[in-house]
């Protein structure tokens with residue numbers, strides 16, 4: 172059963188609330204990149220990813236690799252919505268012994284395919300999963316979410332080149348282009364110029380969308396799954412911190428938690444009543 | 447009240463101290479806010495090279511600068527320096543270029559970011575590289591002093607700093623800090639605890655609790671892991687007859703490994719090593735992590751008693 176645009180938007184709103192709550196409770200973590208990616212994750216999990224929450228290790232599942240593993244609150248929020256983990260588990264974010272480790276970790280959390288935290292590693296891992304899928308004669312897909320800061324790592328381009336060399340049409344990248352990295356805007360840290368042209372020149376098929384528009388996201392994910400011939404990348408233009416006014420486009424909320432006052436502002440902006 | 451500070455702030459301060467030397471250049475890999483090189487960047491943008499999120503490129507850019515007469519200071523998280531280990535080995539250590547690498551947020555003490563960010567092997571791997579000096583200071587003052595001394599050093603270095611605040615020992619004692627010389631912070635004759643980084647304050651706490659049992663424990667801040675102050679260790683072994691090492695690092699290959707190597711070849715002495723027991727960490731608060739890893743003060747005190755019991 173596919174979810175409607177309205178349902179996906181409501182799903183994303185609920186996830187945003189949980190993202191802010193997780194980071195607020197922990198007084199640490201990464202809200203910005205979680206809020207920018209969440210519309211994409213909701214549509215992916217809601218309508219595309221072939222996974223079984225009651226059998227997270229199912230061999231023939233599609234793989235999803237959150238390579239920008241610091242944006243874990245977004246992943247935990249959707250994993251809870253999909254019933255891979257419980258909503259109670261979300262309270263364990265960054266807590267000793269918790270399912271929800273600071274960075275997504277497959278050893279700790281069901282539904283996590285790759286232990287991330289070091290940027291620039293997920294695409295190579297995804298390539299391995301894609302080769303494995305082909306060797307197993309499976310038509311499963313491998314999706315890798317990268318950050319735009321993250322693609323400054325050279326290893327990303329080693330993997331991009333290799334994926335085309337091996338014609339891995341089952342490998343799909345979703346690039347969360349929120350224009351901000353850790354210290355500042357990408358523009359000041361490391362200019363990347365024409366990102367779509369870079370991927371094209373590595374032999375990838377490219378589509379650009381507004382990463383907060385569910386209709387466009389749907390078209391974009393259709394493009395990825397329908398494209399079986401070539402590795403493909405969906406370049407999603409997003410806003411870091413999307414949905415919480417003072418976090419939007421603000422490098423300070425890459426890795427910082429809201430205080431009490433900011434928390435209530437966020438909750439009311441996200442349509443949540445705080446008791 | 448003891449002043450509390452993070453060693454990474456001492457690093458940031460030292461970069462500013464050295465700025466009057468126009469050969470000093472700072473390199474960043476999108477973590478300047480965290481490693482504290484951002485203060486230098488703000489004051490001297492023209493002498494700061496942003497390398498984006500690209501640690502390997504940063505290290506060899508630093509090598510090129512060093513080979514051209516500049517004195518580069520590059521930093522990232524301790525864990526991500528490891529990504530450029532071979533660049534450090536082949537591009538920097540082998541030609542013996544004075545590139546100074548700082549890895550902040552070292553150890554499990556770094557906390558809730560979890561195991562992917564908790565470097566527990568950096569001291570070991572950099573120690574295996576010929577020519578590379580390895581430092582792990584315990585407070586902001588000594589970090590500042592030691593970093594300033596690097597500039598005179600015509601060889602590469604690796605300095606581990608920590609994310610979180612710990613007690614400061616060297617206010618007004620700056621002149622006691624020299625690369626290659628351990629500092630006796632507490633004298634004692636029954637056992638000597640040799641510690642580095644965030645574990646120095648834990649060692650001091652352990653010495654206090656041992657004192658209530660009538661055990662006099664010496665505490666040494668071994669801020670230089672390499673070259674090791676073997677003269678001091680030799681003296682401690684003779685004076686105390688039992689040693690303990692304490693580090694927020696894998697039990698394999700770090701300070702404990704280094705001290706064990708020296709003792710076994712020169713002056714076999716009972717040694718208990720307190721360190722992370724060859725396992726990965728997880729998300730937790732700094733103090734929780736030291737307890738979980740069994741390296742906090744009570745575990746050091748127990749190790750000291752074990753070492754004493756092993757005396758002949």
Ligand SMILES: Cc1ncc(C[n+]2csc(CCOP(=O)(O)OP(=O)(O)O)c2C)c(N)n1
Pocket residue numbers: 201203204205207239241242288289290291317318319320321322347349351352353411425475476477499526529
């Ligand atoms: C190899 C590596 N270097 C540095 C870091 C520290 N770090 C964590 S997040 C981040 C910025 C990431 O920016 P981006 O990929 O754009 O993520 P987003 O904006 O979506 O959060 C950095 C530098 C890291 N995790 N891994």
